[in-house]
Amino acid sequence: xxxxxxxxxxxxxxxxxxxxxxxxxxxxxxGFVNSLFAMQLVMFLEKExxxxxxxxxxxxxxxxxxxxxxxxxxxxxxxxx
Amino acid sequence: xxxxxxxxxxxxxxEFRIFVDTVIIPEADRNDxxxxxxxxxxxxxxxxxxxxxxxxxxxxxxxMDMITLGLLNEEFGRGCSSARSLLTxxxxxxxxxxxxxxxxxxxxxxxxxASGKVIGAFGLTEPNVGSDAKSVETTAVLDGDxxxxxxxxxxxxxxxxxxxxxxxxxxxxxxxxxxxxxxSPGFSTKPINGLMGARASMIAEVIMENCRIPKENIVGxxxxxxxxxxxxxxxxxxxxxxxxxxxxxxACLVESLRYARKRRQFGQALRKNQLIxxxxxxxxxxxxxxxxxxxxxxxxxxxxxxxxxxxxxNAKYFASxxxxxxxxxxxxxxxxxxxxxxxxxxxxxxxxxxNEIIEGTTQMHEVMIATNAFRSYx
Ligand SMILES: Cc1cc2nc3c(=O)[nH]c(=O)nc-3n(C[C@H](O)[C@H](O)[C@H](O)COP(=O)(O)OP(=O)(O)OC[C@H]3O[C@@H](n4cnc5c(N)ncnc54)[C@H](O)[C@@H]3O)c2cc1C
Numbered sequence: 001x002x003x004x005x006x007x008x009x010x011x012x013x014x015x016x017x018x019x020x021x022x023x024x025x026x027x028x029x030x031g032f033v034n035s036l037f038a039m040q041l042v043m044f045l046e047k048e049x050x051x052x053x054x055x056x057x058x059x060x061x062x063x064x065x066x067x068x069x070x071x072x073x074x075x076x077x078x079x080x081x
Numbered sequence: 082x083x084x085x086x087x088x089x090x091x092x093x094x095x096e097f098r099i100f101v102d103t104v105i106i107p108e109a110d111r112n113d114x115x116x117x118x119x120x121x122x123x124x125x126x127x128x129x130x131x132x133x134x135x136x137x138x139x140x141x142x143x144x145m146d147m148i149t150l151g152l153l154n155e156e157f158g159r160g161c162s163s164a165r166s167l168l169t170x171x172x173x174x175x176x177x178x179x180x181x182x183x184x185x186x187x188x189x190x191x192x193x194x195a196s197g198k199v200i201g202a203f204g205l206t207e208p209n210v211g212s213d214a215k216s217v218e219t220t221a222v223l224d225g226d227x228x229x230x231x232x233x234x235x236x237x238x239x240x241x242x243x244x245x246x247x248x249x250x251x252x253x254x255x256x257x258x259x260x261x262x263x264x265s266p267g268f269s270t271k272p273i274n275g276l277m278g279a280r281a282s283m284i285a286e287v288i289m290e291n292c293r294i295p296k297e298n299i300v301g302x303x304x305x306x307x308x309x310x311x312x313x314x315x316x317x318x319x320x321x322x323x324x325x326x327x328x329x330x331x332a333c334l335v336e337s338l339r340y341a342r343k344r345r346q347f348g349q350a351l352r353k354n355q356l357i358x359x360x361x362x363x364x365x366x367x368x369x370x371x372x373x374x375x376x377x378x379x380x381x382x383x384x385x386x387x388x389x390x391x392x393x394x395n396a397k398y399f400a401s402x403x404x405x406x407x408x409x410x411x412x413x414x415x416x417x418x419x420x421x422x423x424x425x426x427x428x429x430x431x432x433x434x435x436n437e438i439i440e441g442t443t444q445m446h447e448v449m450i451a452t453n454a455f456r457s458y459x
Contacts, residue, residue: 011387014457036449038308039316040387047385055181058302058309 004049004070011044012066023066045069051076084376086148093149097156100129105160112281113428116274118163118242126167127197135172135317137179140191147383151324151375158325159332162432163281165325167200169440170238172321173314174201174247177258181301181310186260190245202243203318204234204261204287205311212445214249214256215307219289221250221259223296228252228259230267230292238439240285241272247300248289249311255304258311259294267292278431316390319397319440320378326400326436327372333404333411333429334364340415340424351414360410367407371400391453398446401436408433 005023012021015037016030041063042053051073062072086094104125112118126132134153136142145153150172157165175194178187193199210216219232230250237246246261261268270285301310338361341351351357374396381389411426412419419426437443 017456035308035312036390036453038305039312040390042309042313043385043387043389047387055183055301058181058305060304 004073005066007048008066008069011041011048021066025066026064027066028060028064045073049073049077051080084373090146090149090152093145094152094156097153100125100131101156101160105157105164109161109164109281110422110425110428112161112163114280114422116276116280118167118281118283122164123167123197123200126164130195131168132171132197132200133175133195134168136175136191136195140179140187141195142175142191143195147320147379148376151320151379154321154324155328155331155372155375158328160328161281162279162325162329162435163283165321165328166238166279166282166439169318169321169325170203170243171201173203173318174245176317177247177300177310177314178260180313181258181305182260183297186297190260194245199244200239200242202237202239202246203314204237204240204246204248206234206236208233208235208286212442214311217249217251217256219248219250221252221257223252224293226296227293228296228298230259230261230289230294232289234287234289236273237270237285237287238279238282240270240287241283246287247310247314248287249306252303252306256306256311257303258300258306260298260300261289261292261294265292265294276435278428278433278435280431312390315440316382316393320375320382320393322436322440323371323378323393323397323400324375326397326404326433327368327375329429329433329436330364330368330371330400330404330407333407333426333433334361334368336424336426336429337361337364337411337414340418344416357414360414364407364410367403371396371403374399391450394441394446394449394453397440398443398450401433402443404433404436 009021045051046053061068063069108119108122130143133142134145135150138144154165154168157168175191178190190199194201205214207218209218219230221228221230230248232250244263248259248261249256250259267290269288273284273286276284341357344351378389378392378396381392408430412430415424415426418424421427
């Protein structure tokens with residue numbers, strides 16, 4: 001859990017440089033998000049955690065906060081195991 | 082760090098070279114003049130499995146790695162930009178289906194696309210909407226078990242012959258992607274002729290008037306059309322265009338070397354002239370630089386690195402500008418002969434320019450690359 005949060009925070013820090021993102025803060029409400037971010041996030045999560053994101057996962061709520069992302073990754077890893 | 086092709090990649094490279102030399106190049110000039118790609122080309126591409134080069138094996142494709150796909154597109158770019166365009170747009174649709182469609186759609190479409198029985202086309206641009214893709218005007222409205230699409234798409238590569246279109250439309254006011262079959266009610270295409278380059282790309286305008294498609298044909302989810310579907314398709318498209326530019330520039334270089342060796346002025350071959358040598362040197366080095374950018378981008382894409390996206394923007398930006406410069410220099414070396422279609426550099430020059438427009442213009446690349454630099458480097 002902790003390790004996942006650290007990795008996700010490090011990735012997101014590239015996009016939210018002047019802002020220390022809180023774990024339950026709404027990423028999309030901050031307004032920095034663009035198409036590049038969406039795709040990089042998908043690639044990052046797939047590579048870092050060995051999951052495959054597909055059409056069923058395309059619910060923005062899965063990616064809205066750091067906490068939501070961690071829960072989503074855990075859910076995908078559970079499904080896979 | 083090791084930059085070296087695997088034995089399998091080298092084998093493929095040689096296979097692609099022979100295919101392009103024997104199948105693609107002999108038809109390229111005629112296809113360009115006729116503004117038509119002869120059916121023999123995609124029949125033979127299908128026989129070789131190239132239509133499924135990017136499709137997983139479980140659906141009958143060849144599932145080539147990104148480096149091999151780069152080599153395929155480089156070789157096709159060397160022979161004919163229109164044939165390379167076919168590989169590009171077909172692959173963009175197949176990969177979108179593979180990544181973002183439900184399993185039934187994958188099982189239905191991908192084997193047909195891998196065998197070349199179904200050709201895909203990518204429909205984002207409209208008469209009023211180009212670079213500003215998020216402003217797409219085509220609409221999609223859910224009506225029971227169907228979506229009803231209304232709008233027009235323009236400049237759609239292979240639009241004259243494609244069977245399946247990946248169409249981007251506004252749904253609930255959010256950009257969304259759909260699979261639209263040519264045979265759908267309310268769907269039609271109109272050929273566009275008179276293009277400057279890539280003239281055998283079978284470009285068409287697509288017209289959807291109350292076009293009715295099953296609701297299962299949505300790709301991804303409502304609102305993810307640009308952020309997920311188009312972005313990942315265009316990422317692949319840009320990579321193949323960049324690699325195609327390397328091939329196109331290589332063809333310009335080879336023609337220039339041949340010509341400068343043979344043509345004599347002032348009592349000696351052009352190649353003895355140091356100003357010509359300088360042009361050749363710049364060609365060689367810039368082509369190599371573009372090739373390395375492509376290989377780097379292809380490697381990062383193969384390992385799923387998020388930085389591959391920017392690496393591909395960089396590669397496409399550099400390679401397309403490089404191809405235009407190299408093609409222009411090739412015409413220069415050929416003098417008046419280079420201005421005449423008896424020499425292939427005349428076509429290369431026209432084809433090269435297209436690459437600065439498609440898959441994001443040079444200026445859109447400048448916006449993206451600079452924005453990313455400000456975000457990443459200081
Ligand atoms: C041969 C060919 C094949 C094509 N195939 C396809 C296809 O298969 N599918 C598809 O969907 N589309 C296709 N296109 C369309 C192509 O993607 C668009 O032409 C491209 O996105 C640019 O859009 P536009 O032509 O409307 O130019 P515009 O967006 O109108 O731009 C015109 C000029 O203004 C510049 N510009 C625009 N906005 C800015 C800005 N903010 N800052 C700086 N400069 C700016 C552009 O760089 C360009 O130089 C094809 C085009 C060609 C020529």
